[in-house]
Amino acid sequence: MPVAMWDFKHCDPKRCSGVKLARCDMLKTLKLGQRFRGIVASPVGEKAVSPADRKIVELYGAGVVDCSWARLDEVPFAKIRGPTDRLLPYLVATNPVNYGKPWKLNCAEALAAIFYITGFPEHGEALLSKFKWGHAFKKVNGGLLSRYAKCKDSTDVVAVQNEYLAQLEEDERLKQEEAAKKGDLNDSDDDDLLFKNNNRENAFTAFDDSTEGEYSEEEEETEEDEEETDGSDIEEIQDKLGNTHIHHH
Numbered sequence: 001m002p003v004a005m006w007d008f009k010h011c012d013p014k015r016c017s018g019v020k021l022a023r024c025d026m027l028k029t030l031k032l033g034q035r036f037r038g039i040v041a042s043p044v045g046e047k048a049v050s051p052a053d054r055k056i057v058e059l060y061g062a063g064v065v066d067c068s069w070a071r072l073d074e075v076p077f078a079k080i081r082g083p084t085d086r087l088l089p090y091l092v093a094t095n096p097v098n099y100g101k102p103w104k105l106n107c108a109e110a111l112a113a114i115f116y117i118t119g120f121p122e123h124g125e126a127l128l129s130k131f132k133w134g135h136a137f138k139k140v141n142g143g144l145l146s147r148y149a150k151c152k153d154s155t156d157v158v159a160v161q162n163e164y165l166a167q168l169e170e171d172e173r174l175k176q177e178e179a180a181k182k183g184d185l186n187d188s189d190d191d192d193l194l195f196k197n198n199n200r201e202n203a204f205t206a207f208d209d210s211t212e213g214e215y216s217e218e219e220e221e222t223e224e225d226e227e228e229t230d231g232s233d234i235e236e237i238q239d240k241l242g243n244t245h246i247h248h249h
Helices: 017-023 051-060 069-074 107-117 121-128 135-149 154-182 217-222
Strands: 003-007 028-030 039-041 062-066 234-238 244-248
Touching: 003 017, 017 028, 017 107, 039 051, 039 107, 051 107, 062 107, 107 121, 107 135, 121 135, 135 154
Parallel strands: 003 028, 003 062, 039 062
Antiparallel strands: 234 244
């Protein structure tokens, strides 16, 4: 199944998941102006990817626009924009650069999300298998991915997303109220990462590999026996939908 990427080189190639997939011959890098008929995860999409896109993915595959959200004005979207551009719904990143942060998927995670939501989980898992942290994406987002995959179309996906976000906010409100009653309320740097979305008016996932961090693929290749994070500052709590909530202490 075709997998493609327009790479605008906004990120360190040593840290770019799309570049690594290309090196593994699992992804084709497209040139500016080159068209792709598959479903494309793009910040200029006008609707969310959904099971209604299954046939297109089956025939033509999935692609991604690898660019930084901070540099969107530099991207000539007119030369690559098409009717199959899609936004991604709420998901949590598990890559080492943005582990535990909502909306901050890298290219590999964005492509895998398309395959999961459109009913081709084996293709998503194949892409993520190239990264030692890849298994965590399904673990953390499994419940939501399953719900998105059961939707009819983009409207349903957005409804599921918004229902989930509303529940998260209600749970957080109740938690804060309980903490206030106990006198434990404090201002933390965490501020519950579940609600730190800079694109909240649209409530769709951002995805690029350009966020600064300490991770590089050289580290991944030389530290095969180490975990992505030591976990000392992370608490994982599974909700009733099967999603793993990640809290940083």
